[in-house]
Amino acid sequence: MPKYLPPEEFKSIYSRVPRLCIDLIVDSDDGVLLTKREIDPGKGFWHLPGGTVLLGEPLEDAARRILENETGLTARGFELIGTLEFPDEGNPFRHAVSLVFQVIGKRGKMRGSDQAREMAFFNELPELMISEHREFLEEE
Secondary structure, three states: OOOOOOHHHHHHHHOOOOEEEEEEEOEEOOEEEEEEOOOOOOOOOEEOOEEEOOOOOOHHHHHHHHHHHHHOOEOOEEEEEEEEEEOOOOOOOOOEEEEEEEEEOOEOOOOOOOOOOEEEEEOOOOOOEOHHHHHHHHHO
16 A cells, blocks of 8 residues: 655655646536645645655556545546646745546545645636646646
C-alpha cells in the first residue's frame, strides 16, 4: 500500500525534483467544482481538487483517493483529458506536473478537507484562482 512521505522527507525530495500530481474536474449543471485552499502554496485561492501521486500508487487509485480525501465524493471512473505544469516561480515545492482527469459518474455527499474546507460549483470562474487552473479551464 502506498504511503505518504514524512514532511521533512517530502521537502527534501521535492526541493530537488518536480512532483507528479493529479487534478480533477468535477462537473455538474451548476458548473465546475473548485475548492478554496487552506494551505500554501495558493492559500486563499480557488483551485481544482488535486494532490500528489504516491510511490507505487496506480494513477486511477490516486485519482480515487484524492477525490474522496478532497471532496468526500466517489466516482465510477476517470478520463485523462490533459496535463498542466506548475513552474517553481522561486518556490521549489511548487514545481509540479499534473495529469488532469475528468471525473465520470460522481456520487456521494460533498465535504471539505483540512487542505480545503470551502468548496462550490462555479459557472463563472472566481477572480482569486490558481492561474494555471484558470487557464486550463478557459481553454476547455
